[in-house]
Amino acid sequence: MEEESYGSSERSSTSSEESAPYSTDNSSHATNPMNSEEEEEEEEESSDDYPSKRRKHGPILEEEDRISTLPDSILLTILSSLCTVDSVRTGVLSKRWAYLWTFVPSLRFTDYYFRHAAHYPNFVDNVLLLHRALKLANFAVQFEYNPELKPRVDLWVRFATTAKVDQLSLHLSSCFYKLPQHLYANEFVSELDFRACEIKPNGLVRWSSLKRLCLWNLDLHQDVLNKVLLGSPRLEFLELRNCDKLNRLDIVSESLKKLVMDSYDEDYPLELEIFAPKIESLEIRGDFYGMKKCQIKNASALVEVRVDFEIRMEYEDEEQEEDHYKNCENVVRELFESLRQVKKLIVGRWCLKVLSIMSMKHLSSPVLNCKCLTMKTSMEKWDLPGIASLLQSSPYVETLVIDIIFSNHDLEFLDRIYDEVNHWKSKEVYFKSLLQCLKTVKIFGFGERFHTKDVFILVVEFLLKNAKVLEKMVITEPWVMQNGIHNMQLKFLQVSQKLLSFPRSSPHAVVMFPF
Amino acid sequence: MANGENQNPNPNPIEATPGAAARTITLKTADGEIFEVEEAVAMEFGTVKSFFEDDAVSATKPMPLPNVSGSALSRVITYCRRSLEIRSMIPPATSEDATAAEAVQGEGDLEAEKAAKQERKEFEAEFLKDESNEDVKELILAANYLNIKELLDFLCRSVALRIQNKSVEYARKFFGIEGDYTPEEEAQIRQEYAWAFEGVDED
Numbered sequence: 001m002e003e004e005s006y007g008s009s010e011r012s013s014t015s016s017e018e019s020a021p022y023s024t025d026n027s028s029h030a031t032n033p034m035n036s037e038e039e040e041e042e043e044e045e046s047s048d049d050y051p052s053k054r055r056k057h058g059p060i061l062e063e064e065d066r067i068s069t070l071p072d073s074i075l076l077t078i079l080s081s082l083c084t085v086d087s088v089r090t091g092v093l094s095k096r097w098a099y100l101w102t103f104v105p106s107l108r109f110t111d112y113y114f115r116h117a118a119h120y121p122n123f124v125d126n127v128l129l130l131h132r133a134l135k136l137a138n139f140a141v142q143f144e145y146n147p148e149l150k151p152r153v154d155l156w157v158r159f160a161t162t163a164k165v166d167q168l169s170l171h172l173s174s175c176f177y178k179l180p181q182h183l184y185a186n187e188f189v190s191e192l193d194f195r196a197c198e199i200k201p202n203g204l205v206r207w208s209s210l211k212r213l214c215l216w217n218l219d220l221h222q223d224v225l226n227k228v229l230l231g232s233p234r235l236e237f238l239e240l241r242n243c244d245k246l247n248r249l250d251i252v253s254e255s256l257k258k259l260v261m262d263s264y265d266e267d268y269p270l271e272l273e274i275f276a277p278k279i280e281s282l283e284i285r286g287d288f289y290g291m292k293k294c295q296i297k298n299a300s301a302l303v304e305v306r307v308d309f310e311i312r313m314e315y316e317d318e319e320q321e322e323d324h325y326k327n328c329e330n331v332v333r334e335l336f337e338s339l340r341q342v343k344k345l346i347v348g349r350w351c352l353k354v355l356s357i358m359s360m361k362h363l364s365s366p367v368l369n370c371k372c373l374t375m376k377t378s379m380e381k382w383d384l385p386g387i388a389s390l391l392q393s394s395p396y397v398e399t400l401v402i403d404i405i406f407s408n409h410d411l412e413f414l415d416r417i418y419d420e421v422n423h424w425k426s427k428e429v430y431f432k433s434l435l436q437c438l439k440t441v442k443i444f445g446f447g448e449r450f451h452t453k454d455v456f457i458l459v460v461e462f463l464l465k466n467a468k469v470l471e472k473m474v475i476t477e478p479w480v481m482q483n484g485i486h487n488m489q490l491k492f493l494q495v496s497q498k499l500l501s502f503p504r505s506s507p508h509a510v511v512m513f514p515f
Numbered sequence: 516m517a518n519g520e521n522q523n524p525n526p527n528p529i530e531a532t533p534g535a536a537a538r539t540i541t542l543k544t545a546d547g548e549i550f551e552v553e554e555a556v557a558m559e560f561g562t563v564k565s566f567f568e569d570d571a572v573s574a575t576k577p578m579p580l581p582n583v584s585g586s587a588l589s590r591v592i593t594y595c596r597r598s599l600e601i602r603s604m605i606p607p608a609t610s611e612d613a614t615a616a617e618a619v620q621g622e623g624d625l626e627a628e629k630a631a632k633q634e635r636k637e638f639e640a641e642f643l644k645d646e647s648n649e650d651v652k653e654l655i656l657a658a659n660y661l662n663i664k665e666l667l668d669f670l671c672r673s674v675a676l677r678i679q680n681k682s683v684e685y686a687r688k689f690f691g692i693e694g695d696y697t698p699e700e701e702a703q704i705r706q707e708y709a710w711a712f713e714g715v716d717e718d
Binding site: 070071074077078079080081082083085086088089090091092093094095096097098113119122123126 | 655656659667668671672674675676678679680681683686687690692693694695696701704705707708710711712713
């Protein structure tokens with residue numbers, strides 16, 4: 001690969017010094033930020049010379065003198081947290097600050113404050129001209145891209161890669177920026193974040209240090225994904241968000257540990273088949289407009305899964321809504337079938353609703369080996385069958401977490417076929433043999449959804465009655481107790497007392513309301 | 516230094532069991548205040564840690580901190596104490612090296628981590644809520660002197676939050692920087708940086 005050296009000669013210098021960005025390598029620099037007067041007052045980071053060095057300073061110095069005794073490294077840490085627009089401006093503060101910002105190893109550009117789009121690329125160009133750090137920890141560009149700017153953006157990317165950047169982020173919108181070919185072979189970058197870019201490598205991809213990859217709002221074809229995975233032998237985390245043209249997803253990676261699939265919006269429905277032998281953690285979340293299938297094949301290493309997504313569809317009448325949910329039932333059932341061996345499962349509110357519908361139609365769900373189960377539910381009557389069904393399918397669960405959240409779902413067609421209390425009671429006969437292993441229950445978020453208390457009480461009562469080895473149940477709602485109005489607090493206390501009075505089948509069970 | 520003495524008198528602060536009688540270390544600030552701090556907390560201070568590791572100094576003699584005031588030290592101690600508490604909320608199995616399989620054995624460890632993160636966020640927001648800019652600066656100087664990386668990083672981030680999107684004058688006042696440019700130099704540097712000020716909205 002040809003190595004073009006950009007800008008000053010320091011950057012392509014053979015010295016591999018990367019630690020002290022403002023070291024004396026940079027002799028060509030106008031102002032040396034560390035002038036000799038300040039050096040004596042500088043406080044050393046190392047405290048090996050503790051007794052002698054410290055005593056030299058004497059008692060607390062004057063306020064202003066003390067601030068200037070802060071070493072450059074601290075000031076640089078502060079500057080690093082600033083957006084580049086702000087950090088550049090510190091150049092006018094004083095002689096010491098004139099070029100201090102040029103050593104910050106982090107550049108973050110956003111067009112948020114730019115009144116006129118034209119100023120933004122000029123600003124970036126000027127910053128890159130003056131910037132002096134030998135190595136970049138991160139380089140992030142976010143703005144409304146247009147194809148005319150391609151040559152300039154290419155140069156910015158070149159600047160970042162020459163500085164051996166660790167984390168590179170390009171968040172461009174609407175028009176797709178075609179990544180320059182040289183970027184596909186990079187041995188330093190460990191994190192890449194692309195939004196609305198076009199990924200089309202001509203040759204092989206070689207990202208030997210890449211650990212995290214996030215792709216957002218872009219077209220992704222299987223052969224490109226294959227190249228990327230093959231060329232990233234250390235990849236541990238992959239996130240695909242609103243990536244289209246993906247209708248079948250094969251992930252072949254020895255190193256990948258975590259996969260996140262977030263949202264999909266295309267005209268034809270997605271068929272998702274995940275083939276990932278080494279993956280340990282999987283998240284499927286967001287809105288999928290059209291999903292025909294979602295299966296995980298041969299994910300034997302999978303330990304932790306979060307299914308917190310929703311399949312959306314536009315429907316005009318109740319009949320279409322019913323059809324839509326019929327399809328969803330199939331998808332969810334197949335999905336859960338492939339999650340049987342997963343130890344830790346988080347089920348989102350929409351999936352729980354689908355399980356509810358399946359349960360009401362008396363459709364069966366597969367048995368899960370899950371040990372730690374988290375449910376996100378709005379605790380409305382629709383959720384009871386789903387909760388029951390999920391508990392029924394998870395006989396080995398030891399820890400149950402219920403996260404009560406907001407939901408504005410209207411499932412009108414369910415009104416016809418459902419009477420929640422009877423349903424719950426009729427299932428109780430099957431529950432006798434369940435909850436054998438349940439030791440811990442944690443419930444979050446009750447206070448804010450107070451109107452759901454009837455369902456909530458039903459569930460808690462049931463758990464207390466049937467969990468024979470229950471050790472503790474923790475119901476937390478600090479928000480209500482600290483900030484709630486007196487009326488609410490009173491109501492909450494009443495509910496708490498009622499819960500405490502329920503019979504418990506486990507002699508050791510403790511119910512706690514820590515707030 | 517280590518005359519065949521392998522024993523490090525100072526145990527790993529994280530492993531210190533809460534029930535055991537905690538050893539305390541005495542610190543003396545520049546304005547004469549004496550603080551008795553649990554050993555685990557004091558060991559969070561890099562300066563203190565090396566002081567007691569390098570010399571076999573008796574822990575009963577108060578260690579002088581000539582550059583730290585009583586009020587600053589008290590805040591620093593509060594921070595480190597709370598930080599240790601929050602860190603102990605996460606069971607050790609969920610360190611990044613552990614595989615996900617080991618992590619599952621804990622009781623909802625992910626929830627514990629999330630809860631710990633949330634606690635930390637709330638605690639950090641609350642910690643600096645009423646601090647003036649002067650107080651924050653004093654804390655930075657103290658944290659720098661005492662060599663407490665976590666606190667220092669947090670303070671630097673907070674300072675950045677306070678001065679971001681503000682005018683240059685604000686930053687100058689905040690840091691108490693005396694401009695040392697002559698009028699000609701000032702005009703020159705302003706011109707040099709004109710591009711950084713044009714076209715950008717200022718608070």
